[in-house]
Each structure stands twice: as structure tokens, then as C-alpha cells.
Amino acid sequence: MNEIEGLPKASAQRIARTIHNRATVMMRLARELKQGLEVGIWMHSGAPCYPLAGGGTVAGKEASAAAHKQLSGKRFKLVEGALIDGEMCWPGWDEGCRCTWRAYIAGFE
Ligand SMILES: [Zn+2]
Numbered sequence: 286m287n288e289i290e291g292l293p294k295a296s297a298q299r300i301a302r303t304i305h306n307r308a309t310v311m312m313r314l315a316r317e318l319k320q321g322l323e324v325g326i327w328m329h330s331g332a333p334c335y336p337l338a339g340g341g342t343v344a345g346k347e348a349s350a351a352a353h354k355q356l357s358g359k360r361f362k363l364v365e366g367a368l369i370d371g372e373m374c375w376p377g378w379d380e381g382c383r384c385t386w387r388a389y390i391a392g393f394e
Pocket residue numbers: 334353376377381382383384
């Protein structure tokens with residue numbers, strides 16, 4: 286299937302990218318939780334998580350991008366994620382998010 290009637294190609298690409306990123310996050314979470322890991326350390330890519338996050342307004346997008354950057358280096362529980370804009374999410378979960386995480390293992394910092 287190469288075309289969905291009425292759906293612009295850019296929108297289809299954005300949706301596909303988001304679904305792929307979320308599936309990747311969920312598979313990684315499942316693997317790390319199974320391994321007994323409980324905590325991750327948020328890593329911001331350095332590139333803004335922009336413009337797709339933030340609810341559509343420029344101010345919202347900039348606030349969301351800033352929130353992702355501020356989380357860099359912070360610990361979060363893998364089962365819960367971290368709080369951004371009133372919602373829990375994981376690195377790479379939001380649309381346009383380029384963040385990732387590294388596993389936190391006590392004693393190996
Ligand atoms: Zn991000």
C-alpha cells in the first residue's frame with residue numbers, strides 16, 4: 286500500500302515515524318524491565334524536540350522542547366516515564382522527540 290486517499294504524504298510519514306518510534310520505545314522498555322532494570326536516565330539529543338510536540342501553538346511547542354531538554358540527565362522510573370506537559374511519557378515517545386535514555390545501574394555511574 287503506497288497511498289491512503291485523503292491523507293497527505295507528509296502526514297502519513299509523520300504518523301508512521303511516530304508509530305515506529307513508540308514501538309521501539311515499548312520493545313526497549315519490555316526488554317530492560319525483563320532484565321530487572323528499573324530506572325533510566327533521560328538523554329536529550331541536543332536537537333530540539335520540535336516542532337511536532339506541544340499541542341500546535343508556537344509557545345506550546347517551545348515549552349515542550351524546553352521540557353525535554355530540562356529532563357536531560359534526570360532519572361525516571363522505566364514503568365512510569367517522566368512528566369511532561371501534565372502527561373507521563375518516555376524518551377522518544379512524543380511526536381518529534383529525538384531523546385533517548387541510558388539504563389541506570391546503581392554503582393555503575
Ligand atoms: Zn525529546
